[in-house]
Amino acid sequence: MRVLLVEDDVETASYIAEGLRAHGISVDHAADGELGLSRAMSSDYQAIILDRLLPGRDGLSLLKTLRAASVKTPVLYLTAMDGLNDRVEGLEAGGDDYLIKPFFLVELLARLKALVRRAEDTQAQTRLRAADIELDLLHRRVTRGGSEIPLLPQEYKLLEYLLRNAGSVVTRSMLLERVWGIHFDPQTSLVESHISRLRAKLAHGGAHGAPTEYIRTIRGSGYMFVARP
Amino acid sequence: MLALKRFINESSQLAALLIGLFAIAALLLSATAYWIADRAMRTELHDVIDADAGAVLSGYRSEGRAEAIEVVQQLSAVPGLSGRYLLQASDGRKLAGNLAPMLPTAGALEVKAPRGGDLPAGHRHAAAATDIVLGEGRFLPDGSYLFVGEDTRRLAATRERILGAFAWIIGATVLLALASGALLSAGFLRRVDAITRTCRAVMAGRFGDRIPVGSSQTQLDRLSATINDMLDRIGALMESLRQMSSDIAHDLRTPLTRLRQRLESVRGNRATVADYEQVVERALGECDAILAVFSALLRISQIESGSQRANFTRIALPRLLQRVAELYAPVVEDGQQTLRADLCKLLEVRADETLLMQMFSNLMENAIGHAGRGAAIRLECRRTDGEGLVRVIDSGPGIPANERERVFDRLYRLERSRNAPGYGLGLSLVAAIAKLHQYTIELSDAAPGLCVTIRIPLPMTDQAASELSSSPPTQTTAAGAAHARAAPDATVPDRGTAA
Numbered sequence: 001m002r003v004l005l006v007e008d009d010v011e012t013a014s015y016i017a018e019g020l021r022a023h024g025i026s027v028d029h030a031a032d033g034e035l036g037l038s039r040a041m042s043s044d045y046q047a048i049i050l051d052r053l054l055p056g057r058d059g060l061s062l063l064k065t066l067r068a069a070s071v072k073t074p075v076l077y078l079t080a081m082d083g084l085n086d087r088v089e090g091l092e093a094g095g096d097d098y099l100i101k102p103f104f105l106v107e108l109l110a111r112l113k114a115l116v117r118r119a120e121d122t123q124a125q126t127r128l129r130a131a132d133i134e135l136d137l138l139h140r141r142v143t144r145g146g147s148e149i150p151l152l153p154q155e156y157k158l159l160e161y162l163l164r165n166a167g168s169v170v171t172r173s174m175l176l177e178r179v180w181g182i183h184f185d186p187q188t189s190l191v192e193s194h195i196s197r198l199r200a201k202l203a204h205g206g207a208h209g210a211p212t213e214y215i216r217t218i219r220g221s222g223y224m225f226v227a228r229p
Numbered sequence: 230m231l232a233l234k235r236f237i238n239e240s241s242q243l244a245a246l247l248i249g250l251f252a253i254a255a256l257l258l259s260a261t262a263y264w265i266a267d268r269a270m271r272t273e274l275h276d277v278i279d280a281d282a283g284a285v286l287s288g289y290r291s292e293g294r295a296e297a298i299e300v301v302q303q304l305s306a307v308p309g310l311s312g313r314y315l316l317q318a319s320d321g322r323k324l325a326g327n328l329a330p331m332l333p334t335a336g337a338l339e340v341k342a343p344r345g346g347d348l349p350a351g352h353r354h355a356a357a358a359t360d361i362v363l364g365e366g367r368f369l370p371d372g373s374y375l376f377v378g379e380d381t382r383r384l385a386a387t388r389e390r391i392l393g394a395f396a397w398i399i400g401a402t403v404l405l406a407l408a409s410g411a412l413l414s415a416g417f418l419r420r421v422d423a424i425t426r427t428c429r430a431v432m433a434g435r436f437g438d439r440i441p442v443g444s445s446q447t448q449l450d451r452l453s454a455t456i457n458d459m460l461d462r463i464g465a466l467m468e469s470l471r472q473m474s475s476d477i478a479h480d481l482r483t484p485l486t487r488l489r490q491r492l493e494s495v496r497g498n499r500a501t502v503a504d505y506e507q508v509v510e511r512a513l514g515e516c517d518a519i520l521a522v523f524s525a526l527l528r529i530s531q532i533e534s535g536s537q538r539a540n541f542t543r544i545a546l547p548r549l550l551q552r553v554a555e556l557y558a559p560v561v562e563d564g565q566q567t568l569r570a571d572l573c574k575l576l577e578v579r580a581d582e583t584l585l586m587q588m589f590s591n592l593m594e595n596a597i598g599h600a601g602r603g604a605a606i607r608l609e610c611r612r613t614d615g616e617g618l619v620r621v622i623d624s625g626p627g628i629p630a631n632e633r634e635r636v637f638d639r640l641y642r643l644e645r646s647r648n649a650p651g652y653g654l655g656l657s658l659v660a661a662i663a664k665l666h667q668y669t670i671e672l673s674d675a676a677p678g679l680c681v682t683i684r685i686p687l688p689m690t691d692q693a694a695s696e697l698s699s700s701p702p703t704q705t706t707a708a709g710a711a712h713a714r715a716a717p718d719a720t721v722p723d724r725g726t727a728a
Binding site: 194 | 524528531540552560581586598
C-alpha cells in the first residue's frame with residue numbers, strides 16, 4: 001500500500017511514517033500544502049493522510065482543489081481541529097474520514113485500512129461472508145452454516161460493519177461513528193456490551209451448537225472479525 | 230487633566246462650527262432681505278422723482294417756463310420734504326429750486342449737496358454735512374436745465390435701521406448657537422465621553438463597568454444599551470474562559486503530577502522491564518484521562534460560546550430518543566437494570582442532532598452509572614401545551630437536594646461517586662447543550678432516585694395546536710415524579726376556548 005502524508009510537523013510526520021512503514025505501508029511525505037497538492041495530483045496513491053492546518057495551502061482547500069480535478073483518492077484527515085463543525089466541514093469538502101490528534105497509531109492504521117478497503121470495494125456486493133457466517137444484504141438476513149440467526153437492526157448493522165472489515169482491526173471509535181453515528185466517547189461499556197450480545201447470538205444461534213469465537217478482542221486496539229476462527 | 234482639555238477642545242470646536250454655520254445662515258438671510266428692501270426703496274425714490282419731474286414738465290408744456298419755475302418753487306417750498314430741485318437757465322443762472330447751480334448733465338445723477346436748512350430740529354448740528362442726492366437731470370426744449378432729485382438721507386437712515394436690526398438678529402443667532410453648542414457639549418459629548426471612558430475602563434481591566442443608560446429611547450441610549458449588552462456577553466465569555474482555564478489548571482495539575490511521580494519513581498529505582506511496562510501502561514491510561522478531560526472542557530466552552538446554533542435542523546425527538554434507548558439497552562441489561570421508554574409519537578424540535586444525541590446519552594449514562602445494579606430506568610417524552618418534556622428517571626440513590634444545583638458545575642462530583650468512572654463533566658456538558666437550545670433542566674427526587682426533566686419550549690403553531698388537541702391524553706408518570714410541576718390538564722380550558 002502506498003499513501004501520501006501531508007503534515008507540516010516533522011516529529012508527527014516521522015512518527016506516522018515510521019509506524020506505517022513498520023506495517024508494510026510505503027509513505028511519501030509532503031511538508032506543506034502546495035507540495036502535497038502537486039504530489040497528490042501527479043502520483044497515484046491509495047490514500048492520503050491530510051493535516052488541516054498547513055503552511056502554504058490549508059488542507060481543506062487542498063482537498064477541494066483535488067476533488068475539483070476529479071482525483072478520487074480516499075482522504076483521511078488527521079488534525080487537531082476538533083471543533084463541533086470542523087468534522088462536518090471537512091467531510092463536506094470531500095474527505096472520507098476524520099481523525100483527531102492526539103491519536104493512536106493503531107487507530108490511524110485501522111482507519112486507513114478500512115478506508116482503502118472501502119475504496120476498493122467497487123462492485124456492489126449482495127452478500128458478505130466470513131467463516132461460516134453469511135450476511136445477505138438484499139434480504140437483511142444472517143445465517144450461520146445455513147441456519148438463520150435473528151438479529152436486531154443495530155446488531156445487524158454492527159455485524160455488517162465487522163464483516164466488511166473482516167480480517168482487519170476495527171476500533172471502538174470506528175464502530176461508534178460508523179454503526180451508531182456517535183462522535184463522542186461514552187463513559188459506559190457501550191461497545192463492549194453490544195459486541196458481547198452479538199457474540200452470544202452468533203455463537204449460539206447456529207445449528208452446530210459449538211460456541212465459536214468469531215469476534216476477537218484485540219487488546220488496546222479494538223475488535224476483529226476473524227475469517228478463520 | 231488631558232481628558233478635560235480634550236473635552237473642552239472638542240466642545241469648543243463643535244460650538245465654533247455651529248456658530249459659524251448659524252452666522253453664515255443669518256448673514257445670507259439678512260443680505261437677501263437687505264438687497265430686496267434696498268431695491269424697493271430705490272424704486273420708490275425713482276417713482277417720486279418721476280412724479281415730481283412730470284409735474285414740472287407738464288407745467289412747462291401747458292403754460293411755459295414761468296409755470297415751470299412756479300411748480301419748482303412750490304415743490305421746493307414744502308417743508309420737511311426730501312425733494313431737491315434745480316431749474317437753471319441755459320446760461321447757468323438759477324431760476325428756481327433748493328440746489329446750487331451745477332454743470333447740466335442729462336440722465337440719472339448722483340450729486341453732493343450741502344445739507345439744506347429745512348432739516349428737522351434734531352439734525353441741525355449736522356448742518357455742515359453734505360447729502361447725497363439721487364436724481365435725474367434733463368434739458369427743457371428752451372435749453373434750460375431741470376434736475377429733480379431726492380436726498381438719500383432717509384434711505385440711509387432706513388438702511389441703517391435695517392442693518393441694525395440684522396446685527397441684532399445675527400447677534401441673537403450667534404448667542405443661540407453658543408447656547409446650543411454648550412447644551413450639545415454638556416449632553417451629547419459628555420455622553421460620548423462617558424462611553425469612551427467606560428470602554429477604556431473595560432479595556433484597562435475593570436470589567437464590571439457599564440455605561441449609564443438614560444430612560445429616553447434616543448439613539449445614544451440604544452447605543453449605550455447595546456454596548457452594555459455586548460460587554461455582558463464578553464464578560465460571560467470571559468468568565469467561561471476564566472472558569473475553563475482555572476478548571477484546567479486545577480484539574481489537570483493533579484493527574485499530571487501523579488503521572489510525573491509515577492515516571493519519576495520508576496526512573497529512580499532499579500526497575501525490571503516488567504515494572505517499566507506496568508508504569509508505561511498506567512502512564513498511558515493517565516494521559517488518556519487527561520486528554521479526555523481536556524477535550525470535554527474544550528467542547529463545553531465551545532458549546533457555551535453559542536456558535537453551534539448554525540447547525541440546527543428539524544429533528545423528530547422521539548426517534549432520536551428511541552435510538553438512545555436502543556443504544557444503551559445492552560449496557561442496561563449487562564448491569565441487570567431495566568429500561569423502559571415511554572415516547573410520544575410527535576415532537577419535532579429544531580436542534581443540533583449531534584449535540585442532542587450527546588445530551589441524552591450523557592443523561593442515560595449518568596442514570597446507568599449512578600443508579601446501581603438492578604435499578605429501573607425510564608426514558609419518557611411527551612408533549613404538553615407549548616412545551617415538550619423529556620424525563621430520565623432512575624431508581625438509584627438520587628442526588629441530595631442541597632447538591633442538585635452543583636452537579637452541573639464543571640468537574641463537580643458527589644462525595645460518594647468520587648471513585649466511580651467519569652470526570653464530573655457529563656452533566657456540565659448536558660447543561661451547556663440545554664442552555665444552547667434554551668431548554669431548562671430540573672432535577673427532582675423520584676423517591677427513590679433521580680428525575681431529570683428537560684423542558685423544551687415549542688413555538689405554538691396552529692398545526693401544533695390541532696395535533697395537540699387530537700393527541701391522546703399523556704401517560705401517567707410514576708408517583709415519585711408527581712411533584713414535578715407539569716399538570717397538562719390545567720391547560721385544557723384554554724385549549725377549549727381556543728378551539
